[in-house]
Amino acid sequence: MSDFSVSQLWEDDYFLHWEAVEERYREPLEETKSKYEAADGINEATAWLRDNDIEPDALPFQCKLVHATCSYDYEMPVKDPCGRYIYTFDGEGERDALIFPIVDNGQILDVGMLFIDGLEFATIRQKAIWLGGDKISGDSVRLHTSALEWLEAGATGCVYVDPQRRTPLKRLQTVDKIHCNNVAWALEVWDWAFGADDAALERFEIDDDADNIREYFVAQAQRQVISQSLNAKHPGRFNLVMA
Amino acid sequence: MTSLAAIWRDGNELVEREAARLLQECAAVPEPDRPSKAAATTPAVPLSANDNKPAIAEKPEHRARLEAIQREHGGTLRIGATGLTLFGATIDGKAGQAYIDERGACWLLTSRGSLPVDETPRRGLKATPFQLRDTSLIPQREWLFAKHYQRRYLTVTVAPGGVGKTAHGITESLCMVTGRPLFEPQTGLGQKLKVWYLNLEDPADEIERGFAAAAKHFSITADQIDDRLFTDSGRDQEFVIVRQEARDFKVCEPMIDDMLAVIRENAIDVVIVDPFVSSHEVPENDNTLVQRVAKQWRRIADEANCAIELIHHATKGNGEITADSTRGGGALKDAARSVRVINAMTKEEAEKAGLPDERGYFRIDFGKANKVPKSGSSQWRHFVSVPLGNGKGLMKRGDEVGVVEGWRWPSENSAVADVPPEALEAIKARLGAGDYRENEQSAQWAGYRIAEVLGMDPTDAVEKRRIKLMIKAWKAEGHLRVEMRSDHKGTERPHLVPGFPTTE
Numbered sequence: 001m002s003d004f005s006v007s008q009l010w011e012d013d014y015f016l017h018w019e020a021v022e023e024r025y026r027e028p029l030e031e032t033k034s035k036y037e038a039a040d041g042i043n044e045a046t047a048w049l050r051d052n053d054i055e056p057d058a059l060p061f062q063c064k065l066v067h068a069t070c071s072y073d074y075e076m077p078v079k080d081p082c083g084r085y086i087y088t089f090d091g092e093g094e095r096d097a098l099i100f101p102i103v104d105n106g107q108i109l110d111v112g113m114l115f116i117d118g119l120e121f122a123t124i125r126q127k128a129i130w131l132g133g134d135k136i137s138g139d140s141v142r143l144h145t146s147a148l149e150w151l152e153a154g155a156t157g158c159v160y161v162d163p164q165r166r167t168p169l170k171r172l173q174t175v176d177k178i179h180c181n182n183v184a185w186a187l188e189v190w191d192w193a194f195g196a197d198d199a200a201l202e203r204f205e206i207d208d209d210a211d212n213i214r215e216y217f218v219a220q221a222q223r224q225v226i227s228q229s230l231n232a233k234h235p236g237r238f239n240l241v242m243a
Numbered sequence: 244m245t246s247l248a249a250i251w252r253d254g255n256e257l258v259e260r261e262a263a264r265l266l267q268e269c270a271a272v273p274e275p276d277r278p279s280k281a282a283a284t285t286p287a288v289p290l291s292a293n294d295n296k297p298a299i300a301e302k303p304e305h306r307a308r309l310e311a312i313q314r315e316h317g318g319t320l321r322i323g324a325t326g327l328t329l330f331g332a333t334i335d336g337k338a339g340q341a342y343i344d345e346r347g348a349c350w351l352l353t354s355r356g357s358l359p360v361d362e363t364p365r366r367g368l369k370a371t372p373f374q375l376r377d378t379s380l381i382p383q384r385e386w387l388f389a390k391h392y393q394r395r396y397l398t399v400t401v402a403p404g405g406v407g408k409t410a411h412g413i414t415e416s417l418c419m420v421t422g423r424p425l426f427e428p429q430t431g432l433g434q435k436l437k438v439w440y441l442n443l444e445d446p447a448d449e450i451e452r453g454f455a456a457a458a459k460h461f462s463i464t465a466d467q468i469d470d471r472l473f474t475d476s477g478r479d480q481e482f483v484i485v486r487q488e489a490r491d492f493k494v495c496e497p498m499i500d501d502m503l504a505v506i507r508e509n510a511i512d513v514v515i516v517d518p519f520v521s522s523h524e525v526p527e528n529d530n531t532l533v534q535r536v537a538k539q540w541r542r543i544a545d546e547a548n549c550a551i552e553l554i555h556h557a558t559k560g561n562g563e564i565t566a567d568s569t570r571g572g573g574a575l576k577d578a579a580r581s582v583r584v585i586n587a588m589t590k591e592e593a594e595k596a597g598l599p600d601e602r603g604y605f606r607i608d609f610g611k612a613n614k615v616p617k618s619g620s621s622q623w624r625h626f627v628s629v630p631l632g633n634g635k636g637l638m639k640r641g642d643e644v645g646v647v648e649g650w651r652w653p654s655e656n657s658a659v660a661d662v663p664p665e666a667l668e669a670i671k672a673r674l675g676a677g678d679y680r681e682n683e684q685s686a687q688w689a690g691y692r693i694a695e696v697l698g699m700d701p702t703d704a705v706e707k708r709r710i711k712l713m714i715k716a717w718k719a720e721g722h723l724r725v726e727m728r729s730d731h732k733g734t735e736r737p738h739l740v741p742g743f744p745t746t747e
Binding site: 179183186187190198201202203204205206207208213214216217218220221222224225228229 | 244245246247248250251254255257258259260261262265266269
């Protein structure tokens with residue numbers, strides 16, 4: 001079980017059980033690794049990184065720029081016919097995805113894809129929860145808001161990449177100081193990782209722009225007023241959560 | 244670098260200030276002028292075509308009333324010449340426009356003029372679900388007398404003229420009042436009842452004669468009657484329940500109310516109306532109207548919790564009277580719970596019964612008895628003449644009034660009931676001493692010997708018939724039996740010989 005877990009400390013039995021279930025439907029790790037290794041596009045990746053002010057040599061992994069296509073495997077020989085996405089990498093089409101291995105607990109467990117067109121991020125196996133998960137320990141960690149930002153920072157710090165779950169954010173409880181440059185994301189993490197505990201606010205250090213911070217709270221005030229007004233006018237009609 | 248705690252604290256203060264400011268701003272902005280809901284649903288008052296006339300205003304209270312009529316009778320609501328009007332309403336089959344005038348009265352304007360509109364809402368029908376209960380929980384039928392009179396029901400007795408239905412009614416009244424079984428086979432007489440006897444034809448003194456004669460015949464005293472009998476004549480008071488007014492027939496509600504009050508006040512159990520024809524003014528052959536009359540009598544029975552007995556004439560004719568022989572429409576018979584018919588005795592029946600004369604005898608049958616098992620035999624009645632002894636002076640005998648008493652059809656056993664055992668033994672000895680034929684045609688008929696012993700006249704048809712009944716009864720009892728013996732010619736013929744019945 002520990003092979004599949006990236007944050008066993010913070011994930012309960014329920015989480016681990018479903019991780020094990022989902023593992024059966026993921027692309028086998030060896031396949032993913034060999035696909036990554038078979039792909040070319042190192043030079044293209046280096047060029048693109050340099051164009052975006054990222055030093056490729058500073059990154060602890062090799063990036064490759066490939067043409068990624070996605071298909072759906074309907075004939076997957078598993079017990080339950082659920083199918084899965086199959087990514088293939090080649091250099092035939094326009095190279096649009098920057099791929100790199102994701103390491104956690106010192107092991108490669110997935111391959112990340114940053115689509116350079118819209119800077120969307122995805123993983124091949126939908127296994128990775130964090131980028132730079134190994135950095136979540138010790139005195140402090142930098143919590144980035146996007147994969148590009150994380151690459152720009154030379155893959156220091158961490159970024160949360162799971163699109164569905166929030167519970168694994170609790171892994172941040174192991175560090176004393178969390179640095180973040182986005183107050184909205186910091187507050188959301190505070191809510192999920194620390195249960196909105198006031199004492200935990202001290203763990204966050206924010207280096208966000210003052211205007212951004214003000215803008216965030218003004219937006220909250222506006223939302224609150226809109227909710228109040230709507231509830232006053234149409235009592236019980238809208239299930240609005242007060243901001 | 245700023246601590247998130249500080250940001251959060253400052254941010255919350257900022258949110259509070261900002262929210263308060265925004266709320267103030269919202270309060271300061273006036274509501275945009277939108278049409279209200281009420282105004283949106285109410286149709287705008289149309290502008291008058293002629294500027295000199297003011298636009299017709301609609302009264303909201305009129306709208307509610309007219310909408311109620313619209314739900315019942317259809318139509319469309321529009322502003323008409325006099326205000327809000329319900330066009331195309333059909334009330335009681337008459338189409339027109341319903342409107343409400345200045346005084347608040349609602350009218351239906353039809354091609355024949357304006358009619359007042361009854362605005363009471365119609366009461367809807369409902370179907371009551373039947374629940375099967377334990378039979379012990381079902382209340383028993385309240386039979387009052389003779390398995391005919393039943394509380395809260397209408398009953399009818401049909402009789403041809405001159406048979407004795409009035410006298411029968413009188414005796415029945417006395418039965419119920421005194422609680423005595425004046426007609427022998429009566430059953431179900433558990434209590435003394437209060438009876439109101441209404442004779443709508445005879446004067447009061449004739450009614451008194453009838454009751455006095457019956458009381459005299461049955462030895463009924465005033466104490467036995469007590470205060471339970473009420474008699475009234477249609478000549479003194481009017482008991483017309485449905486009256487003709489011009490071309491219409493109206494139910495006399497005041498009379499019904501009075502009657503209900505009297506019945507309730509005196510706790511009367513049975514009302515006998517004699518005859519039915521005098522209690523209304525409708526044509527007898529009109530079933531619908533007769534049904535209306537019957538319905539009113541039934542209503543009295545129901546509301547006053549009493550039994551109503553209507554004595555009705557039968558059609559003319561010599562045939563057997565049945566429930567279908569009621570004069571006029573059959574609706575009365577159909578409305579009644581129990582119908583009895585009175586038939587006079589026929590000549591043949593009198594002969595069979597061994598009576599010298601059929602006059603004065605009649606029988607009562609249930610012509611239509613809902614929910615009563617059919618009784619095999621009829622109830623027979625006999626008319627007897629009772630002198631009242633009210634004559635003044637030596638030569639005046641006074642009145643003789645017919646009284647009806649019970650009479651039993653003579654059975655075979657009753658033919659020999661009054662023959663003493665010694666006489667029977669004498670007859671048996673006489674018949675055993677010789678050869679006496681069973682055949683009545685024979686000169687050696689055993690009946691002649693019986694007549695000798697009993698001192699009867701075998702030449703009289705009635706007496707002869709009685710002797711035949713006796714022989715039949717004794718044969719059945721085993722006192723006589725048939726034996727084949729040779730006559731003087733040597734032919735085997737049935738002869739009557741004495742028998743000795745055993746108790747086995």
